[in-house]
Amino acid sequence: DTAVSQTPKYLVTQMGNDKSIKCEQNLGHDTMYWYKQDSKKFLKIMFSYNNKELIINETVPNRFSPKSPDKAHLNLHINSLELGDSAVYFCASSHERDPYYGYTFGSGTRLTVV
Amino acid sequence: AQSVTQLGSHVSVSEGALVLLRCNYSSSVPPYLFWYVQYPNQGLQLLLKYTSAATLVKGINGFEAEFKKSETSFHLTKPSAHMSDAAEYFCAVIMDTGRRALTFGSGTRLQVQP
Numbered sequence: 534d535t536a537v538s539q540t541p542k543y544l545v546t547q548m549g550n551d552k553s554i555k556c557e558q559n560l561g562h563d564t565m566y567w568y569k570q571d572s573k574k575f576l577k578i579m580f581s582y583n584n585k586e587l588i589i590n591e592t593v594p595n596r597f598s599p600k601s602p603d604k605a606h607l608n609l610h611i612n613s614l615e616l617g618d619s620a621v622y623f624c625a626s627s628h629e630r631d632p633y634y635g636y637t638f639g640s641g642t643r644l645t646v647v
Numbered sequence: 648a649q650s651v652t653q654l655g656s657h658v659s660v661s662e663g664a665l666v667l668l669r670c671n672y673s674s675s676v677p678p679y680l681f682w683y684v685q686y687p688n689q690g691l692q693l694l695l696k697y698t699s700a701a702t703l704v705k706g707i708n709g710f711e712a713e714f715k716k717s718e719t720s721f722h723l724t725k726p727s728a729h730m731s732d733a734a735e736y737f738c739a740v741i742m743d744t745g746r747r748a749l750t751f752g753s754g755t756r757l758q759v760q761p
Contacts, residue, residue: 575753623691633679638683640689640690641690
C-alpha cells in the first residue's frame with residue numbers, strides 16, 4: 534500500500550488552463566505539505582495544513598490554492614497556468630507533534646506547461 | 648533563520664570508494680537534521696535523521712552521518728560506494744522553534760563510476 538499517493542504522476546497542459554493535483558496519505562498523519570522542485574532540483578515548501586487548517590503559506594502566487602477536505606487529503610489547484618509553473622510537485626505528510634521523525638513524501642507530479 | 652548548505656552540487660566517486668557528502672547548518676538552537684535521497688524520477692526517501700539522541704547516526708543502505716556541533720556539520724558518508732547509490736542527496740533541517748517546516752539544502756548529485 535502506498536503511504537502518500539499523488540495523482541496524476543505526469544501532467545502536460547497548455548498555458549492558461551486550470552489543473553488540480555491530488556494527494557492522499559494513509560499513515561494517520563495530521564499534517565500535510567506541498568513542495569515544489571524546480572529544474573535545478575531545489576525544493577521549496579509551498580503550503581502546509583494541520584487537521585485541515587492552513588499553517589504555512591509561503592510567498593506563492595494566489596493562482597495556487599490548496600484545499601484539504603480532511604486530514605488525509607491535500608489537493609493543489611492551479612489557475613491560469615504559466616510556463617514558469619513547470620516543475621515537480623511533491624506532497625508530504627508528518628505528525629504535527631513529531632515532525633522530527635521526518636516527512637513521508639509522495640512520488641511527485643511532474644507538471645509541464647506548454 | 649534556519650538553513651543548510653551543501654558543499655558541492657556534484658560529487659563523483661569510483662565504485663568501492665568512500666562517499667562523503669557535505670552539509671553545514673546555520674542555527675543558534677539545536678536543529679533536527681535529515682538526509683534524504685532522490686533516485687531518478689522518484690520521490691524523496693529518508694536516509695537518516697539526527698534528533699539529539701546520538702551524534703553518530705546510522706541510516707539505510709550503509710549510510711551514516713555524524714553531527715558535529717563545533718563544526719555545525721552533518722556530513723553523510725558511506726565506506727564503499729555502489730553503482731546503485733547514484734542519486735540526488737538532500738540535507739534538510741527542522742528547527743525546534745517557530746515554524747518547524749522541513750527546509751532543504753540545494754542537493755548534491757552523486758555519480759558512481761565503474
